[in-house]
Amino acid sequence: MVLKSESAHATDPDDDTRRSLLRHMLVVRGLDEEAHRLQKQGSIDLWASCQGQEAAQVGSALAVGPDPAVFPSYREHAVALLRGVAPDELMAQWAGRTFCGWDPHRVRFFPYTLVLAAQTLHAVGYSIGQRLQGREDFVVVYIGDGATSEGDMSEAMNLAAVESASVLFVCQNNGWAISKPAEEQMRTSLAERARGFGIASARLPGDDPEAVFSACARAAAHIRGERAPYLVEIQVGRIQGHTTSDAQEAYRTPDDLARTRAADPVTAYAARLSDRGLVDSAWLDGVDAEVREMRELLVKEYA
Amino acid sequence: MVLKSESAHATDPDDDTRRSLLRHMLVVRGLDEEAHRLQKQGSIDLWASCQGQEAAQVGSALAVGPDPAVFPSYREHAVALLRGVAPDELMAQWAGRTFCGWDPHRVRFFPYTLVLAAQTLHAVGYSIGQRLQGREDFVVVYIGDGATSEGDMSEAMNLAAVESASVLFVCQNNGWAISKPAEEQMRTSLAERARGFGIASARLPGDDPEAVFSACARAAAHIRGERAPYLVEIQVGRIQGHTTSDAQEAYRTPDDLARTRAADPVTAYAARLSDRGLVDSAWLDGVDAEVREMRELLVKEYA
């Protein structure tokens, strides 16, 4: 798959892009499931699942195209794969082999940062640094809802606003910071908070990758056009626990969990594209095969 | 002078209060001038002037009344005196005798905090602690424009918003953080930023103590009524350098300095109350005598 830059599809995704969205979502879901299996059998130490957040991740990453450097948090596995991080490279740090399994420069997907919100300042500084050197200064930084409470996030928003840095903040609001609900973490929304700092923003549901794609394409156009930051807050569900160490049943109701699982963006989007006739069972079988192969490779490498 | 609580004058100040506003402004101006003199002759080490900020300080302090605990920054000398800190107690730390010259509990004016923005979290925590113990939880915290860039300030606003704490944030925006202009420190205003966190706010010029008084009285009513935080951003001028160590001529234009001096809120308010016939020369002479006595006391103690 060749990534297109956002300028090529400033508004709605075309059919190729739609299939691409779905394919990336299905692949990372396969990876995520395999990671859980490997963790359960003790082959890797820990896994931070992205189940429920695939539409947000794939939609945003495809919308901005291959050029911007990405400063992830630690859960952006879909973005990683989409950028060309190999599945076994992605798994390496969760297996205790390294702090970062891939070459960040090659894929312009930088290492996971486990100290919450620290990467937000790096992202803005990097963008400023790139601009000063006359190079691509569009940067994407991912952050969770909980991490936005850290001073660094506010400082980064203020810095980006004051410097008018070309930074897209993507806040994946999955409703939880481990066990603390997002409503108890903030009084407003991240989108409102960003505007308070002078950053344009949008808030949207993250179940539909096409809507995410469009919103992020618009955000990217704003950033390139105005040379100013933008924040998208994407509301997603967290299907699994915070990590494999977290038994979320301890603090979430069965109802809430059932609702979140029922709103699975991957199955929903697969059904939608099938219904629309954009993918058929042959296409789906093809992706299945790809996923199977990936899982076998992971098992060979890690089990 | 007996302090009235804000409920007694929810809107405009009455004539007694007007005279009280002026008297406090004149007294602290005298103190501030004496401090400069003492510093110049080497009797005290340093002084952070509040010249230009008297209306903001006196107006806010009188409006909230004597009950709320005050967490100052390091420049709220007018608030200190108004709360009953004695002039020589106030001077002690600038003379290198102590870190805090007064009894914070007695006057409910807590020690100056020199690490910027640290006091904002203390203020919110104190308010929560007071509420948990069923005691007066209305707290006032002062902060400068520059200090708002520190992560602690954003964290404190978020905490206050989420906990719905009875905290009045008073941001004295004097346009400068040492040599950095406020416009380069933020893209919006503090008032907008506060709203982004879910804190009601107002922004107003700080040249007129009556307007400050009214705005803060309304803010106090909001805090007591809603049991929720409020932020007032008061635009003031900084007549002197950041401290006596700071030669502001190095980075401010003569024009700017002249304009700031011309807008002196103390002389303006004295003229206004004279014009309105609210004070006469006997009254002014009385305050003069009080100031003279205070200065003599300071000289005796420190020169």
Added chain:
Amino acid sequence: MSTVRSTGLAESINATLADLLDSDPRLLLLGEDIGRLGGVFRVTRDLQRRFGADRVRDSLLAESTIIGQAVGMAISGLVPVCEIQFDGFSYPAVNQLVTQAARIGGRWNGRVSPSLVVRIPTGGGFRGVEHHNESNEALFARYPGISVACPSTGEDADQILRHAVTLGSPVVMYEPIRLYWRRSAPARDPEPARSPSAARIVRRGTDLTVATFGAITHEVLEAAHALAPDVDVEVVDLRWVAPIDMNTVLESVARTGRLLVVHEASKDLGIGAEIAASVAEHGFDALRGPVRRLAPDRRTYPPANFEKDYLIGVQEIKDEVLVMTK
């Protein structure tokens, strides 16, 4: 070698906190995920259910906020017992702890005496990911105004916590993660400590003093038991690393003539440096040979696959003792 069954550290601290919450209405707990979830290590399990969300508070996700608001609460007369989720995430709280919590009593000229406790899960040895294996007790130990404790048993943690909440100044207590759920420990001499803030001689011996603290006390004791009776090692469990009970260490070295300090944190400027320096200053004449420190070299805690090479094990302790006593 004798091993005894013991209550896990987590369970023991949980019981102490419950008792303190019961007996002192001014006490409250504050930390990320400590309420609903009971903490990521379940140290505060069930406490929110028992004592309510006002007193067992799920804090915002911001460490500076935790300590900063605790300072304000302490000024208001409460006794906050905070939790930082992992040692590696204590840095955003450094400013509030060092420039505020530690100094507030002095700044107020003694007119407030804020008791404020910060519990920090610490150390490695459980294949944690980056930042989850730090041992930072030396960070806060440097600062006047902060006391730092490093218990190695539930009993000590209990004594330390009860002391800490009455101290009138901040206490940071480091809790070894790998002891939270361990249920057996090498046997210790039953000798009581002289005071809640004193070190404890957990094994009497004559040939060499090992000063240590925290989780690795267990490995030291295991090594000491294994070396007996050939070499008779005295083991001092410091329990507090700031201030350090140097009297107990110096008296021990006066008896044995040899000092080894063992800790899990990296060697440079660690607690071992302070102890070795103090003994070189004040116990020099008693020394029969060089003091030694056994601790990881100055390098970052590695990815899990390499942590065995990084951590100090029983074998290395035995080897070191043998070299020093041969």
Added chain:
Amino acid sequence: MSTVRSTGLAESINATLADLLDSDPRLLLLGEDIGRLGGVFRVTRDLQRRFGADRVRDSLLAESTIIGQAVGMAISGLVPVCEIQFDGFSYPAVNQLVTQAARIGGRWNGRVSPSLVVRIPTGGGFRGVEHHNESNEALFARYPGISVACPSTGEDADQILRHAVTLGSPVVMYEPIRLYWRRSAPARDPEPARSPSAARIVRRGTDLTVATFGAITHEVLEAAHALAPDVDVEVVDLRWVAPIDMNTVLESVARTGRLLVVHEASKDLGIGAEIAASVAEHGFDALRGPVRRLAPDRRTYPPANFEKDYLIGVQEIKDEVLVMTK
């Protein structure tokens, strides 16, 4: 006693920074009030005028922002030289320095080698208000991945800065405030250092080694000059406190048999602890008596009226040397 005239430290650092800005387009300066104003100590005076606001950047008033954005800039290929306004305000930057700047090279498996310098005015002795007199070199010295320098002359600061901007990992340089404008200094032996990261023997002597660094090196030299010829003191100016050039110290102690460490930061877990411990470990047989540390006790830097009692002066150094050599 011989005193020589010298360029003030501020002027010297200003010249070095100007030269570095001139010769390396990737270099930029970043800090509060360093541009328009030229810094509160005027160390960066005129540099913004000469090199423009893009390269001499008045940062936001937020220390975490300064270091955090510098990490990003370094990844982008620039070489940020940051200033923290006072040592007492470095704490909000600790998280970004310790968990990010120090570890980014390792986390990238060596694929970036960010050169990043943090200049921090340090120390007391000028009647500063609260928080303006701190000596925190031991804070960052503990952390692998960070190098820490403490120059005591303009010449050394120059050599250190030029080395630091090429190192590929963060360097924190502490600049003694009270040397910024001092224009005379005790005479030093002209012996060159073995390398930019080595210590310097600034006075040869035979009776006792004093290891020291930073501003107090001047007082140590003054004491040494005054004691001669009765006692012949060798003075080692460490220049770097992380990593420490222990070889130079150990060789010196091997010659003199006695070690005194002097520093301005409080004693507990200070640089002196590490040096005393290392010498007690590796130089034990050379020692003719106990090592000693001369440094303030574990208490907060007091208000200005009391700083004389807190700080170590020439007289105390002389007294200590005399006790050790009598």
